[in-house]
Amino acid sequence: MNPSRRTFLKRAASLGTAVAGASLVSPLVGSLEAASMVRVLRSDGAVDGGYDPWIEVNPDHLRFNAGEAARATSGRPIMAVVKNNGYGLGLEEVGPTLDQAPEVAGLAVVKVEEAHRLRDAGVRKPVLLMSRATVDEARELVRREVRLAPFSDGDGERLARLANQLQRPVPVHLYLDTGMSRLGMPHHRALPWIEEMATRPELEVEGCFMGFTEDLEYDREQLRRFLEVGREARSRGLSLGHLHAASSRHVTFMPESHLEMVRPGLILFGAQVAGGREADVLELRPALRLRARVLRVERLRPGDSVSYGRNYIAGDQVWVATIPVGHSDGYPREAVDGCRILVGERTYPVIGAVSASHCVVEVGADRTVEQGDVATLMGPDHPDIHPNEISEITGRSVYDVLMHLSPGLPKREWAASVG
């Protein structure tokens, strides 16, 4: 085990509820209850919900993490970033819950379609589109109270025309580029543009924001540029609404960037950016589980191989179990490099190869797993299946681990036990 992984597990053990530690079973999964649920399944053969994989989302954990973000930022309002299908958890699942969290002032996405999906799901707080919309799209978005994020020359004119057509002011958050060179009006020519935007009666400037490069040294310079523009604009009497910049990493490690609103995504879903340091400061509870039921349990004979490429050859007789989750569902191919899957109270190593729709675990000399048992591939129930642990083992960014989960995976209510 590499040192950082060991550190992570040690910390997880001390965190208790964030990721279960000493007993290696979360309080969410009472071990006796878990065992009896599995047994019930075995005796009556019931397979509740079938064998297709699913995702469970925990609204309490979303609310808890939002509370942690607010605590870390002395109660700053949160613009919750839920882009890319709510970081893989499902926009319709996370949107309404975060909408109702008192710490959350609004929700942000980067796709027009996702802004509509939030409204369709009943989200009532402001929704910010951190991207560009065509005039036709913008008309519909403004009708639905979605805030636009202009960043180009000519946007003032364009949005003023729209406001006149709609006979109402268009609410905006001005997007500045302080060094990311991706989106935003470049800071060095932003002042006259801000002046134009902020003095147009057709526009209602509710906020002004930037994105960090996440190179913490350079981030300080970016913040300096942002504050300088903001200060100068305000000294000219221009109203900028809330200034916001801080994403998850800055919520935790850069208090001077908290400003008047913060804009985290990842930590709301219970993961930390990288290297495990957020969890030293915040208690984060993974808000999803990736689950499926065991499809087949078989005993291999010595010399039998597993999956494509025959990367695993049985030395002795060994039980293996097949789980119907693969890389097309978003479970990383690299999981064979050390990831484990929780069944009952124990985790088992992924072996062979992760194929498009299946993976296989080595159960061992004893048959401790049965067809129909619930397998949890990712979630808060054990340190081995924490999203950050999967990220560390597979070498994939934790953003990939979450956001690459297939949007087609059905969502089910959070189960209080493994059965």
Ligand SMILES: Cc1ncc(COP(=O)(O)O)c(C=O)c1O
């Ligand atoms: C503009 C912007 N703000 C905020 C965030 C939230 O970042 P994080 O998930 O690291 O908190 C993102 C996500 O990448 C983003 O693109």
